[in-house]
Amino acid sequence: MSTRPLSVAVIGAGPAGIYAADILSKSDLEVQIDLFEQLPAPYGLVRYGVAPDHPRIKQIITALYRILQRGDITLLANVKIGEDLTVEDLQAHYDAIVVATGADRDAPLNIPGVELPQSYGAADFVYWYDGNPDYPRHWPLEAKSVAVLGVGNVALDVARVLAKHPEDMLVTEVPENVYRELEKNPVTDVHVFGRRGPAQVKFTPLELRELGEVPDVDVIVYEEDFDYDEGSQKAIKASNQTKMVVKTLTNYAMVPPEEHTASRRIHIHMFHSPAEILADENGNVRALKTERTQLDGNGGVTGTGEFVETEVQAVYRAIGYFSSPVKGLPFDEKRGVIPSVQGRVTDNEGEVVNGVYATGWIRRGPIGLIGSTKSDAAETISMLVEDANAGKLKATTDQVGHEAIVALLESRHVPYTTWQGWELLDAYERKLGEEFGEVPGGRGRRERVKVVSRKAMTAISRGEEIPADLIGSDGE
Incomplete structure (x- = not known):
């Protein structure tokens, strides 16, 4: 009898989601991981929550980049869970879900x-x-x-x-x-x-x-x-x-x-x-x-x-x-978290929701730095591995994993982007910085200039022509 890898969806491509995916990929399980991100770019609050004049943040991005560049974790960006895909869609096509949507x-x-x-x-x-x-x-x-x-x-x-x-x-x-x-x-x-x-x-x-x-x-x-x-x-x-x-x-x-x-x-x-x-x-x-x-x-x-x-x-x-709820999952409105026990998500009665896990700020609230995020992810993934070894994790359909979810996204005409798409956008932003040249006053050169239109980001990431009305507009 043939067996297939455990198929896992991680929601959120910030540090919490990337570290959880990385730890899971290095576990003893044979696993296939799709990493979902609602924006067309990864890195979460490291890219969109820290002032641009923090050079040390680049070191964190470099570490996250190296994890995703390996290719054993598949990025599916520009996909909103709760809109483009539901939690029920993920439960149908994955054996487990890890929620790492942070505090936004x-x-x-x-x-x-x-x-x-x-x-x-x-x-x-x-x-x-x-x-x-x-x-x-x-x-x-x-x-x-x-x-x-x-x-x-x-x-x-x-x-x-x-x-x-x-x-x-x-x-x-x-x-x-x-x-x-x-x-x-x-x-x-x-x-x-x-x-x-x-x-x-x-x-x-x-x-x-x-x-x-x-x-x-x-x-x-x-x-x-x-x-x-x-x-x-x-x-x-x-x-x-x-x-x-x-x-x-x-x-x-x-x-x-x-x-x-x-x-x-x-x-x-x-x-x-x-x-x-x-x-x-x-x-x-x-x-x-x-x-x-x-x-x-x-x-x-x-x-x-x-x-x-x-x-x-x-x-x-x-x-x-403060975190936002994920449509289709329990949420504690007072604490601003998805309720869980050691990373296993629980419902309003305190019962474990099988196959669903939480890590990072959506789990524990907006406290702690990168070190806390790593240890949090390690505990959550250890629970997932324990449940997988106990035979508790199984998708609700036979159409499991990456190919099934991509077919669903395409059938719904969702303009999802990929890691290769991020590399195109990354190169485009760096080129904008290079074209700017030297900053007046001997302050140095610009490493990149961010693109800030979702349509433009998506077009660049998908190798499509940037819409004419966006060329030369703010951030393009």
């Missing part, structure tokens, strides 16, 4: 004024400056003074992109339409607000230190924002990273005011809890109201009843990401 939207913030027109989610702004094809091409950069809520690396990215002079972004892969709008940005002051103190902020030391190296941008930290309780002291002693962050913040605070001579400033405010976004008589943002907080002895904070107003004309909420 902003966590909610329930304060008065959050609905004002100049109150923005950081995720939307990040998608704009990273050229995500499913988000608007234009961004209203009209504020001279801006508030950024949150003290993680996304908040730092948002603050830095807003404050940085656009010519210093030009050497990156920033899309053309983004660069042109940043040129008109009138900002002078960006205020970053955190609820707790220096020992509790979530910046990584390198990103915080590099903030002080941005040309013609001063980083201002206030002496009155330094306080440490027993919980803070324990945190500093327990973590070199926390110690380095505190030291960097202290160094910024020690710079005399007369040395702050740059034309743009990033202010970091600690012990400020957002209370309300205030509007002017026209219904536009005029200020952020915060409550001063104090440490409670355990590293947490309580309100003091003292309120401060900071004049701003826009507010960016960078308080964390």
Whole structure:
């Protein structure tokens, strides 16, 4: 009797999905893996969630590239699960499904004024400056003074992109339409607000230190924002990273005011809890109201009843990401995750959904860096392997695997793209960077210029002619 490889669909071609596919491909199982991605390009938030002036991200992309370049994991991009294909389609044609769709939207913030027109989610702004094809091409950069809520690396990215002079972004892969709008940005002051103190902020030391190296941008930290309780002291002693962050913040605070001579400033405010976004008589943002907080002895904070107003004309909420549900699968609306036990997806009653697994931020929420993603994927795949060895995994039809799903996509006229298509798009973007030539001011050369139209990305990836109305438009 002939046996066939186990056929597995992985949904999401970001780090979580790619690492899960890689670990599975190296298991003892004979396996065929299709990796689905809703965008025409792989890499998820590494390509579309991190500021373009982060050179170390290229190292992560290089590692992910090497995994996909091997050819034993098949990429099917520009395919939306829940629209182009349903979960039931995947269950029909695969023995197992691994969901790795990540966290793609902003966590909610329930304060008065959050609905004002100049109150923005950081995720939307990040998608704009990273050229995500499913988000608007234009961004209203009209504020001279801006508030950024949150003290993680996304908040730092948002603050830095807003404050940085656009010519210093030009050497990156920033899309053309983004660069042109940043040129008109009138900002002078960006205020970053955190609820707790220096020992509790979530910046990584390198990103915080590099903030002080941005040309013609001063980083201002206030002496009155330094306080440490027993919980803070324990945190500093327990973590070199926390110690380095505190030291960097202290160094910024020690710079005399007369040395702050740059034309743009990033202010970091600690012990400020957002209370309300205030509007002017026209219904536009005029200020952020915060409550001063104090440490409670355990590293947490309580309100003091003292309120401060900071004049701003826009507010960016960078308080964390939140996952979106996958149509046809259980979803915990409160936690923003697909419920699971050790990576095995469970239904609303807590029963395991056979053959369906979750990994990464869609499983555990938006916490942890690449190391956490790898260990998370390893646990999830170990459960899948265990179930496969126990004979629990089987597609619901006899038409199993890659060829069956490609036939289904073609019958539905879905313009899917492949790894070879990504290599075409990658080469096209690099050529745009090469044609740009040297960046003025001796800043170097552009490695690539991102294409930001889904139609253009798809056409290039499929070896088709770019639609005439897109040639010369933003990002093409």
